[in-house]
Amino acid sequence: MPNAKPDHPIIDAMTRRWSPYAFTPRTVERDKVLQCFEAARWAASSFNEQPWSFLLAFREQEAEFQRMLACLSEGNQQWAGNVGVLILTVTREHFQRNDKPNRVAQHDLGAAAAHFALQAAELGLQAHQMAGVELEKVRSTYQIPDGYQPQTAIALGYPDPDPPAGKLAERDAGPRERRPIEEQVFHGRWQQPAF
Numbered sequence: 001m002p003n004a005k006p007d008h009p010i011i012d013a014m015t016r017r018w019s020p021y022a023f024t025p026r027t028v029e030r031d032k033v034l035q036c037f038e039a040a041r042w043a044a045s046s047f048n049e050q051p052w053s054f055l056l057a058f059r060e061q062e063a064e065f066q067r068m069l070a071c072l073s074e075g076n077q078q079w080a081g082n083v084g085v086l087i088l089t090v091t092r093e094h095f096q097r098n099d100k101p102n103r104v105a106q107h108d109l110g111a112a113a114a115h116f117a118l119q120a121a122e123l124g125l126q127a128h129q130m131a132g133v134e135l136e137k138v139r140s141t142y143q144i145p146d147g148y149q150p151q152t153a154i155a156l157g158y159p160d161p162d163p164p165a166g167k168l169a170e171r172d173a174g175p176r177e178r179r180p181i182e183e184q185v186f187h188g189r190w191q192q193p194a195f
């Protein structure tokens, strides 16, 4: 598996988390799926509003799985059909406490999704997040009401350790790179590296 090569020590599951394209069409155990959602549930959020919701489909429920797969962009449909579980994410656009717009709802969903993905990696699974989703199709297919916004999808499953040669294997074998900390963390003024 293409582990990250961090410049500084980080939590082990973070080095093992990645976004595979080649998955094995293997059932994901229900208790492991629950553990991933439990991890998401404990993410921090503004005013503890937890503005995220998830819709899921297990590959064993074939019609339901295909209905969700059809909500992904064509590019994502090409590889995500092999995963054990598909998930759609949704945010609540207003705070429940005062009905004001929640400008950090997507931020908080991202935190929950990161928790989810790290828990998946801890369990030997991987979660591949997707922006490539037909948002209006999600809204109509699952009757999502006003005030809630479909956002992303997550493919959860067991990565294929030995994928057949081809495009997916090539993408999975590609380098895992990150911008250096000097380009990301500033001190004193904009773009002055802190480290």
Ligand SMILES: Cc1cc2nc3c(=O)[nH]c(=O)nc-3n(C[C@H](O)[C@H](O)[C@H](O)COP(=O)(O)O)c2cc1C
Binding pocket: 017, 018, 019, 020, 076, 128, 129, 130, 131, 132, 133, 152, 176
């Ligand atoms: C919000 C979000 C949206 C993404 N959208 C897609 C997508 O639509 N299709 C895709 O193949 N990968 C998608 N990715 C995966 C990224 O390409 C991947 O996380 C990035 O290249 C870093 O690789 P790593 O996750 O293996 O570290 C998305 C990731 C995130 C967090």
